[in-house]
Amino acid sequence: MERILIVEDELIVARDIRKILEKAGYKTTGVARSVEDAMTIIAESRPTFVLVDIFLKGKFTGIDLALQLNKANIPFIYISANSNQGVLEAAKTTNPYGFIVKPFRERDLLVTLDIARYRYEMQRQLQSQELSNSATKPFTGNRSTKIHRHAYKDLIGASASMIQVYQLIEQVAPFDTSVLLLGESGTGKEVVANSIVQASERKTKPFIRINCAAIPASLIEAELFGYEKGAFTGANKSKPGKLALADGGTILLDEIGEMPMDMQAKLLRVLQEKEIEPIGATAFIKTNIRIIAATNRNLEQEVGQGRFRLDLYYRLHVFPITLPPLRERKEDIPLLVKHFIQYYSNKLQKTITGVDEPAMQKLQQYNWLGNVRELQHRIERSVLLAKDNVIHDI
Template sequence: MDTDTSEKKELEILLCLSKAIAAARHRADLWEIINEQLLETFGASYYTICLINEDGVTHSPFLYSTEKKIRTITGENPIIHQRHPVHDGIFDRAIEAEEPVLFNMERLVRQKDIPAYIIHWYNAGVKEMMLVRICNGKEPKGVLYLYSRKTGVLSGNRDSFLNGIADHLGTGISNILANEKIVQQLTEIRKYKTRLEQENSYLKEEWKKERHLTGNTVGSATAMKEVYDLVSKVAPSEATVLILGETGTGKELVAHQVHEASRRRDKLMIKVNCAAIPVNLVESELFGHEKGSFTGALERRIGKFELANNSTLFLDEIGELPMEMQAKLLRVLQEKEIERIGGKSVYKVNVRIIAATNKNLEAEVQAGRFRSDLYYRLNVFPVVLPPLRERREDIPALAAFFMEKYATNAGKKITGIAPKVMAKLMAYPWPGNIRELEHLIERTVLLTSTHHITEVSLPVKNKVLSSQMGMETQVRSLADVEREHILHMLKLSKGRISGPHGAAAKLQLPSTTLISKMQKLGIRKEHFVDIQQQGN
């Protein structure tokens, strides 16, 4: 074939390839073009296209061929798809050369410090390798590696023809990378849109609820001044806050105050009531789930942790969280990442935690109902809210505030509370604390037909509800009682189960029976260690 005919054929190939490459929008499109048209044209067996990474000091594959289907940088061979230095003695020679660089593999592998990918292709039977610089305009972007199982094949290609192909590849690769970036941005936009929709839905649900968050700064008792001082100190930080106090003392209110005074105030604070979620739905509520991950999962759902990213997550009634979920919550707090149920991806989250409970968590830890490691993780900055009976001087201001609020809501003009009524309010123990006072005033306002509240119907003293002695009175299950008794025996036995001085002997049980009961009740070794340390 004469020179003119050869050049004409090369020009036809270039024109055909330029159209095909320009139309490629995905890596798979370009892979097919190279595998089905270029390899045969060059007489090559395999190829690799490597691009310089954003760091400027390493390069990694963009596409490469094998005897199997397409492989990209997520391929199976770690030697091929890992990052390599730009200055590895091979890649940099091609980048600096204006013409293709040809290597004899037999001689190349005898040199020192040869990159691992060269050894890989040599072991695959490659005899000859040619490298062609790929540019986008005048800027070098990467290298096209051509491999042949025979010697003398690649050297027959004209340099100008190879350079022309490389230039078209540079343009095509830039188009594909731009398209991938657009797809990634669209995906991020869709995720952001979904997040906004879910945040909006959550906000609407919150507004529908009777939040009772008004009157949040009413109170001048010394105990409350100490609480406000603690809130002002911890709010600007990122520290985890644990709010402790009886039911109705305003723990959610304080959580809102911490959030509103923090650097995350511009984001919505997300709330989870751990006591109000069915046990089988707690994990989904916190971490979300993928569509079809379990029966009833008809669509993907983002969990509260993901929803609270870069904001605050309020875990109310944390003492009610099941033991299994306590372990998963601890992992999230430690690793700062979550995984949706049924998902394969891990998502990093930046969430500030505020937890609250009306339980004595130290006692719960000792009884084996709350993990000690989670307790210490949450108990970074405790804030203890005083019960209303310990801040009685705030009762007149609180009662007046609630009276004005509910009189306005009811369209009534009530201007004051009679002294005898106020005396009764001051003398009552308020087992339900501020919440009970608020509900009582609301009911009284509805029943009052004059401009002053002259009568109030206080609840009859109820020993079950009253917390004057600061004791938690509740119906306990047999399993809880049995568990606490076993743990007490373990404490007396210093963690020993069997033997004459072990817990089994004290309980008059075979050690195997005791171990079986412990497994059934969820008593683990960590509980022995904690109890033993506390007992010493």
Template sequence: MHSLVSNQSDNITVIEIENELLKKDIEPSYHFPGIIGEGVEMQKVYRLMYKVAESNSTVLLLGETGTGKEVVARGIHQASNRKNKPMIKVNCAALPANLIESELFGHERGAFTGATDRRIGKFELAHGGTLFLDEVGELPLDLQVKLLRVIQERELERVGGSVTIKVDVRIIAATNRDLETEVEACRFRSDLYYRLNVFPICLPPLRNRIEDIPQLASFFLSVYSKSSGIKVSSISNKVLQQLKSYLWPGNIRQLEHLIERSILLSNDVVLKEVILPANSDAGKRDNECFKNKTLDDVERNHIIDVLRRCSGKIAGNGGAADWLEIPATTLHSKMKKLKIIREDYYENRV
């Protein structure tokens, strides 16, 4: 009888292993050099990057500010057959309106006051490679018309010039604006939007990438520890849990600056404290959650939230008990009293 149970157990284990291997064959894990994060949300982004990289299709990167759109654009370029040619960036929000046309298309000598020399525009500089139009939603309407023509015809004339110049350029555009809303409000041309929106990729906010936060934080720790000359080699579990619990309105850029500032304030080789700004949205959410709730309800919800952020781990370093600063036996007792079961906090992510 014991042998039969053992054999059944072994068979189940073999089947589970085979299933896991099969899943990996069906849904391969992707990675792009220079991009940090291996979580579920970023795997969705990587799959799209992988599919579009080797084509010449126009890509539109969407997402909140600070989500890493330029890094993703560079990743697509490096994975394409244009990787040995330049990737030229234009920040459409940073240029004065009267200089954007000259910046994009170039100008001839004497084209306007101050044009003492011929200037080669970004489109020509990116010939054979990739042109990254960052913050494309900020372009003035008159420039949108001219940009549309170049994207359609793949040819341009420098400002003040009469010679038509052919360009072979792959376009990657990015914006944190909702372009459909901008089109409805007549602030963005619909024809240009459809030209740019060939292959959209939406980048997830950091608050939806909790599993990537430790890896990102460790990377920034290494970078700024080295550049500042302050030796901080690791991050405490408590700080990691604080970072996971924050909503990150400024996304990855905010995390980067927070780690840099925390290193400068640190007096230890382990980062044991970070000063997180108050999050008004979180406060409003918490106030709503507390309405008509008993003390047991609040405690139960808080424990479940911590368990979720600890991936269901109860005891040991980085576990829920460690984060709550109570013994694991006490946490088990509270969970039993509050009727918290595994299904309340465990998320099975495939």
């Protein structure tokens, strides 16, 4: 049975939390009102999880306690009345397994605990995989790993940051874990999503891509969840949504930060209960899909400003992969240039062999605010305009 320590200086709140936990079958190891009290209880009876408020009695905060919990390898969840950006950023640095904002419902607490348990178990499984040796080896394009080489055919780079991305793909691909892809526009989030799918057991199943920013808010529910005949004016026949069409496979929700709040609540149910409710339906439909979400937004900031659900954020944040901007991996530019030159030379039926040294220096000195996508477009244009076999002007 899981043993939970409650670190909360408001005794009424602590009592309510204890009742909720014990009703749900959890055992509590006690209530601490300060960091000092918490450390005493932890030493006497090591808890499985700790629920910790940020602002406590005494000179130390919940964030100070979190640092000690990390050292002891004890997972924890924050409970706080503060949801501003500063608090979220400070909490994030301690790598919590969840964050509950007061006031909260009984369901919020129990779901957050479920998510935290899932994340903790997943982390333990992932850490047990024998991937440490590959961390120090450069990526040559002929790696001997669990993932076949073709899974990386559209991912180019040998920098340390890209090697880390490859390793994360290897870790998460075999599981059905939700993945959150983070990074600026043009860093290749959709390419990474495709690599995850191709390296998974769902690679022969449907892979459906949805750009949440490209669908009007009034249509996104019908697009994702589908509808029954007669559900609204003009619904002359039933139509399955993208989530139903992806059953057995994977769906990529690109620009997830643009999804309306009411749709976020429905998506949360898909993640938690594995079921969807078409518009006008009288019953839920069970579904088996893996969700990969992507965004270039700062979701912590969106949560702090009330534009993104905190529970959905943590449900998606089970396994985040952050793609580095091109300006932080400029050593990969020659590899990318070579790849794009070969691709567009074949496409445009030209025989371009490369770029001259001044052109390459210019490419490596540029800041690339549009990242790999901007570089790709630049090379396409240069190949198109090239007058001989080497690109001089770029």
